[in-house]
Every structure is written in structure tokens, then in C-alpha cells.
Amino acid sequence: MSVLNTVPFEKFHGTGNDFFVVDAEDPVPDRPAFARAHCDRDGGIVLNESERVGADGVLFLALEDRYDPPRVVMTLVQPDGSVAAMCGNGARVAAAWAAERTGSDQIMIDTPAGTRRAIVEDDDVTVEMGVPMFAPRDVPADSGEPLVETEIEGLTVTAVNTGVPHAVAFVEDVDDVDLEAVAPAVRHAPIFPEGANVTLASPDGEGGFDQRTFERGVEGETQSCGTGAVAVVAAAKRLGLVEGDDPVRVSPPGGDLSVTVPDEGSALLGGPAVREGAGEADTVFRER
Template sequence: MKLKFYKYHGAGNDFIIIENLHEEIKEEEKSGLAKKLCHRRFGIGGDGLIFAEPSSKADIKMRVFNPDGSEAEMCGNGIRCLAKHASNFLLKNKKLIRIETLAGVKEVEITKKQGKVSYVRVAMGKPKFDRKDIPALGEGKLIKEKLEGLEINAVNTGVPHVVVFVEDVEKVDVETLGRKIRYNELFPQGTNVNFVQKLKENEFKIRTYERGVEKETLACGTGICASGVVAATLGIAKEDEPLLFHAKGGDVYVELKEEIYMIGPAEFVFYGFYSSI
């Protein structure tokens, strides 16, 4: 089988996009294909594999598979990349795109300058703080709770996230601490883990351990959204002004209105063909 693929990144969080509009790639093949293609030494390399598929309720459907073969409900950086790809190649320069995900239909606004996509704004929906919606064991919200010697906060912004505020994010052993929290029994489906440092009013530095990738990534869109809404909830940030997050791979903005809005880049890298000989 010969597959055409497209490589994109959103603030360094990189993805392989495959157009599966006629559903030639069957359901039982997707997980294994993600493991093969996302491998950085034996495949193309990526933090996730995205299938662009037909949708009966939106302009297009996004299916996201992690390098370990698991499927993610939603991916913030990934949806920006798919929106750019769809606007350029599939939907005739459409600037407002509705994308179906396992976390619901998301509206994505494309802004172009001189004919090129300059940034993408995603309506991410409302955050879910109740433990049953994260999901996490227990009842009520999971705010300022002690775990692994840290004060954690949890929220679902499409996928489960833990947010930990620290004095110096560069001194954090993200992969060791992130892995401990990610696999803690408190989270029956696991969780992503964000370590956040406040730099000044509404400006933060962030590092994220991603579930499914099972290591630190250069950026995580849903994690940035989670960190923004938790910062506002704790009174660490002003919710009536945009929040700026510096990830290792680039900058992403969050706006907290009737729902969460994420604004950030999406960059095309290259395309190619994959065949298993």
C-alpha cells in the first residue's frame, strides 16, 4: 500500500496527516499504522498520526492516534494543523471550518496574510472540572490536591490534564514526575501533565508530559488551554485578557470567554509517500 502523507507542526508538536476521505484505511489498521509511522527511527516520525475523514455533522472529521497506538479524543495543536491543511487543499480556502472530533465538533477560524495561513483560532469548548468528567477518582473538583509531593489541579479540555505551578519550570524533571502522575491510580484513563511557571501578568512558560507519546513534547495545545483556565480559576491570571504561553516549540495564546479559545501557528513541513515493502 502506497500512502501520501503530509507533515505539519504546531509550535513544534509534529503530526503526520493522511487523507482518508474514502476510508481506504480500515479501522483495524489505524492503531498499528500510527505505531509504525510515528516512530522517529523506523518511520516518518511524529507526535501523532491524524486521519482526515468524512463527517456527517461537520466539514471534516479528525481522528488522532498517538505513537503508542492509542487514540486521543482531541488534540489542540493537531486540530490547527488539520484546519490549515483542509483550508489549503480540501475545502477551497474556507476560513471557518467545523471539525468533528471525539470530544465534539470544534469551530476553527483561519487567518491568512498575503494568501498564507498566519495563525489558527480554535473554539475549544468549555472546561470540565468535575472528577467524573476528567476522569479522576472521587467526587467534586480536583483543585490544589497533594500528589507525588506536588500540588496538582486537574481539568478536561478535550482530554484529561493535570496542571502544576512551579517556581522554575527548567528545573523540573518533566519525564520522571510526569510519568508518575500520568500513571497514578487517581486517573483511571491516565492524564497529561503540565508544569507551568508564571513569568509576569498573564504570561507563562510551560512544559508538558503527554499521555500516549509518553514523554515531553515541544508543545501541547489542550495542555496550554488547561493551564490557562486553571490559572484563571486560581486567581493567578486575569481571565478578561489573553494569556500567553511559551512552550519549547513556540508561543500559543489562550482567550477565556464563554468557552476557551486557543490561537497559535500551524506550519507545513513536507509531504511524501510511504509504502511497506
């Protein structure tokens, strides 16, 4: 195929959850095709001779700086071309990107799952994540009652929506589970009409949890998943594994996140959001 034009992009990551960021003012005629091509872990973009090829998604961001605090409209297109309603690490990256342009330490992020407030302190970004929802209609799940410690395709899970649906399984050691083998059956289980992210968690012995997540739309494990981290703590509270409103450390492979799930009000997700570099990406392709 021959390239017709290009668009500038930046690369950010939040605890290893990496994204290409494109200003929505720059035209990309086919966003799903753009994401599928450039996020591919085998043939996608390689930035600054990094060992990591591709990314976990493309954030198309529209800055509206006439508001106080500034607003950014976030659209996350995943590697399979689908649009995710919410992404915790993506929202933190969006806030960092907007803060760079406005100098504001508070950013409002408009997502398909609702508007979220973010606080930016240097490289650390904390974002509101909404109230976790367990009701079957909210997950969604084809069930007459909440799925709490329910066996689904051989895995005992608790289902919760933290912006997107998660099936959370608490295990003795997340590293002892072959996630790529067990997750797809749960992710595609008929009880989840829109599919589900599959998140494993195990207590770290210090009041926090280790985490691994197989992400819907990525169709594989990611180095970090913010909605998954919030789902871990929300499910842990539901099961009585944690109590109170104090922050809980959740550790996916990419680094530590801070999660607060209060008894009332919005959950909070905090952690680093780091700019890795910038480049130009092909936007339109034509078959030869």
C-alpha cells in the same frame, strides 16, 4: 518485514507539535500499527532530511466540503496506537489542511470530544476548545471533589479536562523540573482512571506562562500541547492567578500560543499551523 503498499501523507506542525496527515479516503488497514511505526522517534519517518524523526501522532482527516462552512472529521491516532478525543494543535492543523483544499477561512472540526469551529488567517489558526471542566466525573478522577492544588504522587496539581484530562502543576521554573522523571507516576496515578497528561507551568513575568507537557499516548514530552496550554490558563483562573477574558500567552518549547478562557463560553486556542512537506508512507507490513 516486506512492504505491501503505501499511502500519501503530509507533514504539519503547530508550534513544534508535529503530525503526519493522511486523507481518510486513502485506505490504511491498521491505523494503530501505522502510527506506531511511523511516529516512532527512533525509527519513524524522516521528511526532507529533517533532524526530527517520527511525529507526535497521525491525523486521519475526512473532508466534507458540501457543508458551509466546510467540515473535517478528525481522528488522531497517537504513537502508542491509541485515539485521543481532542488535540488543540492537531485541530489547528486539521483546519489548515481543510482550508488549503476549500479556500474557506472557517472550518468546522468534528472530533470525539465534540465539534469545534476554527478560523484560519494565513498560517495562524484559532480554534474553539470547549468549556474546561473540573468536576471529577468530567476529568475523570476518582475523587469526591475537584482536584485543586492536590498532591498526587509528589506533585501538587489541579485537574481539568480541556478535551482530554490534564494534571496541571504550577512551579517556579518549568526548566528546573525533571519532567520525564516526575510525570509518569502522575500520568498513571490510580486517581485518574483514564490516565492524565501532566502539564507544568510557571509565570513568565509578563502576564503569561511557560509550559511543558508530558503527553498521554505519546508517553513523553512534546514541543507543544494545545489542550495543555488551555489547561494552564483554565487552572490559573481557577486559582486566581489570572482574571478576565483577555488572551493569555502560553509558551511551550515550540513557540507561543494565545489562550482565552472566558468566564462563560468556549475557550480559544490560537497559533501557527505550518505545512512542512509531503511523502509516501508504508501502510501494510507482513512479517518475513
